[in-house]
Amino acid sequence: MSQHFKVKSCCLPDRCYALAVRYPLMVVGTADRNLTVFNLLKPQTESMTIKSPLEHQTRCVAAFPDKKGFVIGLIEGKFAIQHFDFLQENFSLECHRDGNEIYSVNSVNFHPAMSRCNQPIPCSAFNKDGSMFAYSVCYDWSRGADNHDPKTAETRIFIHLPEQGDDKGLGKRKGRAREREPGRNRSRRQ
Structure with a gap:
């Protein structure tokens, strides 16, 4: 009521x-x-x-x-x-x-299905024609060996296939990575 x-x-x-x-x-x-x-x-x-x-x-x-x-x-x-x-x-x-x-930042929001990445993204790259974007998620050792916990620090590689419209509103930048969108990314453990 x-x-x-x-x-x-x-x-x-x-x-x-x-x-x-x-x-x-x-x-x-x-x-x-x-x-x-x-x-x-x-x-x-x-x-x-x-x-x-x-x-x-x-x-x-x-x-x-x-x-x-x-x-x-x-x-x-x-x-x-x-x-x-x-x-x-x-x-x-x-x-x-x-x-x-x-230009002013007029709106900021969080996607309900995408959570914060719980580890650093130490490297990323596009392939030659920009049709694939790969990035790794792992402990980057910036906080030293004492802060490394092998139980929680999974190493993963994600491959994102940029689609038409991924770059809307981003000017010259292409292909934002979307880690949790089903069917769009493939992950592989090292």
């Missing part, structure tokens, strides 16, 4: 420019470059406020499927990954650029 009255209201520090909900997590991006995080199980109080790591206006936000952080897109053609666990490394990348022209 839907409710026809507000359950909760709160004052934000500035105008709301972006909002994402992945219950019980809600992330609000405001005009003053703040990102306010709410736990909807306790909507009376905000969980935390984080200053955007980037210099320009937040355009969009999406919560991680595992609710352990979020990604923000900005008008400066960048996106930033923000984890709630302060031990995790946050980072940002430039995208949507063509020479001196910069």
